[in-house]
Amino acid sequence: ARAGVKNIKRPIGCFMFLGPTGVGKTQLAKSLARFLFENEEAIVRLDMSEYMERFSVSRLTGAPPGYVGYEEGGELTEKVRRNPYSVILLDEIEKAHPDVFNVLLQIMEDGRLSDNLGHTVDFRNTILIMTSNLGGREITGDSKLGFSAGETGALSYEEIREKVSSALKRHFRPEFLNRLDEVIVFRSLSRDNMIKIVDIMIEEEAGILAENGINFEITERAKKKIAEEGYDPDFGARPLRRAIQRLIENPLSEEILRG
Numbered sequence: 001a002r003a004g005v006k007n008i009k010r011p012i013g014c015f016m017f018l019g020p021t022g023v024g025k026t027q028l029a030k031s032l033a034r035f036l037f038e039n040e041e042a043i044v045r046l047d048m049s050e051y052m053e054r055f056s057v058s059r060l061t062g063a064p065p066g067y068v069g070y071e072e073g074g075e076l077t078e079k080v081r082r083n084p085y086s087v088i089l090l091d092e093i094e095k096a097h098p099d100v101f102n103v104l105l106q107i108m109e110d111g112r113l114s115d116n117l118g119h120t121v122d123f124r125n126t127i128l129i130m131t132s133n134l135g136g137r138e139i140t141g142d143s144k145l146g147f148s149a150g151e152t153g154a155l156s157y158e159e160i161r162e163k164v165s166s167a168l169k170r171h172f173r174p175e176f177l178n179r180l181d182e183v184i185v186f187r188s189l190s191r192d193n194m195i196k197i198v199d200i201m202i203e204e205e206a207g208i209l210a211e212n213g214i215n216f217e218i219t220e221r222a223k224k225k226i227a228e229e230g231y232d233p234d235f236g237a238r239p240l241r242r243a244i245q246r247l248i249e250n251p252l253s254e255e256i257l258r259g
Helices: 025-039 054-060 077-082 096-112 136-140 157-171 192-212 219-230 240-256
Strands: 013-018 043-047 089-092 113-116 120-122 127-132 183-184
Touching: 013 025, 013 157, 025 043, 025 089, 054 096, 077 120, 096 113, 096 127, 096 192, 157 183, 192 219, 192 240, 219 240
Parallel strands: 013 127, 013 183, 043 089, 089 127
Antiparallel strands: 113 120
């Protein structure tokens, strides 16, 4: 965009993030908001499973006259109107009603959208990110995520991309896919990935403890233990937070209370 070669009528970027649950799709969107707009809160997040019915689509731009919520504006348009420099995160886009894509096509093509109150909302300074679990089975295979990535018979990244692309073409309309700037396929998490995630979470925990005057260190062996116990093939890194709470926070809290 800064180089002057971008179509100024469109959003900064329109991306599709694909991959199994718990591999960091949402976290990357938050990091992108923090990097570009210097604020992790500069993110408009909508769960598209709430827009599965035709009548729910109007909530994006606002209820029509005479309906409850008319004066409140749209759930998407009003948030972007108030925060025009935002990352828009649409989770589980494959669950949205087909009419939702008519709304998205207008944003992706023209960079603007009119709400129920007649406001024209500018999307040109936003980044549109849609996440999907489509192709998750192709990515994970029948083996445990990441921990068996080197085993014989595992698909290469290019083979996975090809299979996932086929799944996208079966589910989404060509005019929608053609307006995406990039489709990003997230790999399954490896053992090394899990330990790095533990490092990040432990660093956050240490920062909280430091504010209370407590120094905190953890051994590599303990990190590996947390990574192994906090990993679930079906949920990626999501159980890690519970593992840290169970193995670190709870025992530490008990020791602090004992004095």
